[in-house]
């Protein structure tokens with residue numbers, strides 16, 4: 001039965017003229033980066049409001065860096081997997097307009113995707129909270145390792161990774177992504193629990209604007225009922241199958 005659905009996925013992707021992919025942490029678990037909500041995910045045993053909110057960061061920057069230190073390191077060495085590569089290929093082939101991603105790992109760009117809206121920011125950079133001077137990630141790691149709390153060379157302000165923490169506004173990339181979704185003919189949602197707003201709202205928005213909705217995820221989610229095609233499965237094997245069918249076409 002899943003075979004027929006993969007055929008339909010291939011058809012919808014290749015017939016699309018302005019597909020947009022909306023991706024979540026599930027596309028990167030096969031690159032060795034845990035998601036938040038699966039068992040063994042990042043949230044197990046911690047209070048997200050302490051380690052991933054702007055309030056928690058300001059209250060205890062040392063604790064924040066301590067929690068994220070080894071996870072940062074994993075982000076730097078992670079490599080894109082078949083899903084990232086497939087999306088980059090679809091963009092090159094003219095089927096995919098862009099990727100709107102909740103991920104902060106930079107793997108879509110590493111795979112060669114060019115139009116990527118990183119709606120929750122990126123771990124590639126950090127920024128001074130006082131004077132906004134920007135620093136590359138690797139340098140901030142080094143500072144966090146040496147000083148525990150990385151500070152700005154220019155003004156001594158606190159350096160914060162350029163990711164959106166709970167309690168912060170979304171960057172302009174969100175509006176840009178929303179603009180692409182508004183003109184999409186197909187919205188392909190991959191590896192997202194769709195529990196984080198306002199990003200999750202892009203799905204019903206796209207539906208209302210006339211896009212076909214395609215969802216691929218390990219487990220059911222809140223928008224399965226309004227989707228035109230739902231595949232519950234592991235992204236790696238599903239995307240490998242899509243890739244080989246595209247190659248054979």
Ligand code: NAD
Nearest residue numbers: 024025026035036037102103104105191192193218234235
């Ligand atoms: P999430 O953890 O809420 O959901 C991930 C979903 O993907 C889950 O439903 C899970 O069952 C599914 N999944 C995991 N691995 C899969 C696989 N191999 N195949 C199919 N499905 C799989 O993640 P979210 O929806 O992206 O929202 C959480 C927030 O976490 C986002 O805002 C994002 O910024 C952040 N985050 C990012 C990263 C990253 O950059 N890689 C990692 C963890 C969390």
